[in-house]
Amino acid sequence: MQTGRSLMLVCGLPRLEGRMLLECVLQKPREWLLAHDTDPLSPEDAARFLSLAAQRRQGVPMAHLIGWREFMGHRFEVTPAVLIPRPETELLVEVGLSAIDGYEAPAVLDLGTGSGVVAISLALARPDARVTATDLSVEALTVAQRNAQALGARVQWWQGSWFLALPPEGRFNLIVSNPPYIASYDDHLKRGDLRFEPSQALTDGADGLSDLMRIINGAGGRLLPGGSLWLEHGYDQAEPVSRMLAEAGFTSVQTHADLANLPRVTGGVWASGPNP
Known part of the structure; x- marks a missing residue:
């Protein structure tokens, strides 16, 4: 099975963007990902990550993909609206x-x-x-x-x-x-x-x-x-x-x-x- 590390290597995105997408898919913080980057991902999580990565390569904003953007130290929900x-x-x-x-x-x-x-x-x-x-x-x-x-x-x-x-x-x-x-x-x-x-x-x-x-x-x-x-x-x-x-x-x-x-x-x- 694929791991988070292997997926980020093949996704074709800067490492920071790949990590943010993986955090979004798994709903886990960065510290958890660093400690578990060789853990296998479920086929569903892997498929969702690759789908988000493909959208990002097509130019879809990161804020739309993960659903938020930080501003003045607070996390704000962001949508295409x-x-x-x-x-x-x-x-x-x-x-x-x-x-x-x-x-x-x-x-x-x-x-x-x-x-x-x-x-x-x-x-x-x-x-x-x-x-x-x-x-x-x-x-x-x-x-x-x-x-x-x-x-x-x-x-x-x-x-x-x-x-x-x-x-x-x-x-x-x-x-x-x-x-x-x-x-x-x-x-x-x-x-x-x-x-x-x-x-x-x-x-x-x-x-x-x-x-x-x-x-x-x-x-x-x-x-x-x-x-x-x-x-x-x-x-x-x-x-x-x-x-x-x-x-x-x-x-x-x-x-x-x-x-x-x-x-x-x-x-x-x-x-x-x-x-x-």
């Missing part, structure tokens, strides 16, 4: 947390929450915060709600398009969003993991700036005086996003770079209070 969490989005959470430092029980809004990683991470880091999250996709909200329940995070969920999903009276100290910002003609949409992710969460179907503009133009009417808006965007979009924020009435506009030193998160402060 949501974006796969990426390390650069952790910057959005960090900047958001800095923006509400000093507030007691701040009201926080995450627009287009997807799998819920941003809203849930904020809620876990600030248990006193009143976190609200929206998404147009019912399937995405279902995944987000499961993640919140699994991680013990308190988040209020609303389904709908951006601010239209919310009750009219909601006002917030912080709004964050990782909206679709890839232009519809960008070749990256045809490469790598992006081919398998929901297109409506990746691109606005236009130049990549239209959803960012909608959020910026609508945020003033939803922010409390002194509240802030922070947006994740493409590496080449910091300048237009900064300009749109300033034109909409935001002050103290600034951009933060991600770990690759690329401009990734831009935001500002709403000093005028809610729009009439």
Whole structure:
């Protein structure tokens, strides 16, 4: 019978990916695999592993095959209905947390929450915060709600398009969003993991700036005086996003770079209070 070691040698994948797939099939941690790598596998487990390995060689994302991705030190469920969490989005959470430092029980809004990683991470880091999250996709909200329940995070969920999903009276100290910002003609949409992710969460179907503009133009009417808006965007979009924020009435506009030193998160402060 085949062993885990022999299967990983013939699967045609990097060792780390092969090990992760084997952990998924056997539902055993890495330490167990290291101690039992010469144990025989059942024909069923071997067949499942080889099937997953074949899908991976065809480009199916690892997160879809194993069903999760780590973000901010927590394991989040991932399905094809949501974006796969990426390390650069952790910057959005960090900047958001800095923006509400000093507030007691701040009201926080995450627009287009997807799998819920941003809203849930904020809620876990600030248990006193009143976190609200929206998404147009019912399937995405279902995944987000499961993640919140699994991680013990308190988040209020609303389904709908951006601010239209919310009750009219909601006002917030912080709004964050990782909206679709890839232009519809960008070749990256045809490469790598992006081919398998929901297109409506990746691109606005236009130049990549239209959803960012909608959020910026609508945020003033939803922010409390002194509240802030922070947006994740493409590496080449910091300048237009900064300009749109300033034109909409935001002050103290600034951009933060991600770990690759690329401009990734831009935001500002709403000093005028809610729009009439």
